[in-house]
Amino acid sequence: MSQIRQYAIDTFNAEADAVRRLSSLLTDDFDGAVSAILACTGKVVVTGMGKSGLIGKKIAATLASTGTPAFFLHPGEAYHGDLGMISRNDVVLAMANSGQTDEILKLIPFLQNNGNVVIAMTGNPDSTLAKNSHYHLNINVEREACPMNLAPTSSTTTMLVMGDALAIALIRERNFQPEDYAVFHPGGSLGRRLLTRVRDVMRRDIPRLSPDMTLGDVIIAISDARLGIAALVEDGKLCGVITDGDVRRAMARYKENFFNIRAREIMSREPKTIAPEARITAAEEMMRLNKIHSIVVADDEGQVIGVVEFFNVSVLG
Structure with missing residues (x-):
């Protein structure tokens, strides 16, 4: 086997190990987060900076397409008028691996004054973001797949998987059916097949x-x-x-x-x-x-x- 292929295998193994470890990090906060979203009369506002933001956009899209109204809010734009997009009955999913991202932490006072339920997704339960949230989802990794342990790799994977776990739990709790999914995907082949009589x-x-x-x-x-x-x-x-x-x-x-x-x-x-x-x-x-x-x-x-x-x-x- 070539060394180049071994790099790929090492990456697969590192990220798979990080995902497998997630089950041991789950707490009652996951149940609470799902319950809060189910009880939400507004939308789920997902926010994150950098790589976390990119993952956040995918999570928001997955939630929106599976029966949970959601949208992504860029934290950098939030303080330039986009805070008006958040209503009092929204749940906010704030994502930052370190839990110390400045742009995210700046949102906390507004969210507290606004009365929003905050779900934090971080790799540090002792971080400022985790401690100032109602529910914390721990996506901690022991090491990134990056050989320098710098580039977000394993951590963004666990972040994505935790978001999928939220979405799947909500799908099951809502008894969301293929026909419901098709309603949000009328332009795709699945939507056409499920909606066509x-x-x-x-x-x-x-x-x-x-x-x-x-x-x-x-x-x-x-x-x-x-x-x-x-x-x-x-x-x-x-x-x-x-x-x-x-x-x-x-x-x-x-x-x-x-x-x-x-x-x-x-x-x-x-x-x-x-x-x-x-x-x-x-x-x-x-x-x-x-x-x-x-x-x-x-x-x-x-x-x-x-x-x-x-x-x-x-x-x-």
Whole structure:
């Protein structure tokens, strides 16, 4: 193994060890911090300077996208008017590995006078920031991954992981679901798939045929629709389906008698159906489990409304 690759492995091990150590540093303050955020009627204001600030921006974004309103406040800008962004019912998550960062400490008197709950995230429980907070989250590391023990590496990793732990605890306590997540991510593929309904992508021009039609007529109808499937309807309700695969198998089986066979003799009598209001993810799962490429869309009374195809589902991903 090259020495260069060993540097990478040493970094992985150092930061992994720092993360594993976090569980031993957890106290009741973590429970208190989560409870305070759950009880918050305002927003979570995340603030940090330098590398801590960069991690803070990610934590704020994670919280905001998982059901906890949050935003990042740059501490340097706070004393130039941005303190007005903090309301009395906000919870403030202040981050500084040393717990002694001047720009952060300058915020403390304002936050105390404003009545804000302060959650500190530092690597020093005895620091000024930790002692002037309601809850302290200890992200102490024994040593940075940096060989000089100077560049924030392990400490920023533990800071990020502690922020993720907060977010995950809040997700679980709020019973935050994939559908809720999609609401905040409507522009992404996940949002599109979780929010899209079957009615939004189904085709309405599925052939509706009588089960007494000959297979010759069925071939023409399926070919004209270019769907590869036809719904067989009797007394206004779905009674079966025929796919182009069914037709090919019937041709091989019946040979010269093929054109005399009626649709009901080869149709699938208990076809899978889905409601138009169902989520497209439900259609996708049904297709996957049943190894099919199309599902007839029908209402509660069994009337055919359309068909949803695998292609329409897959393009959303």
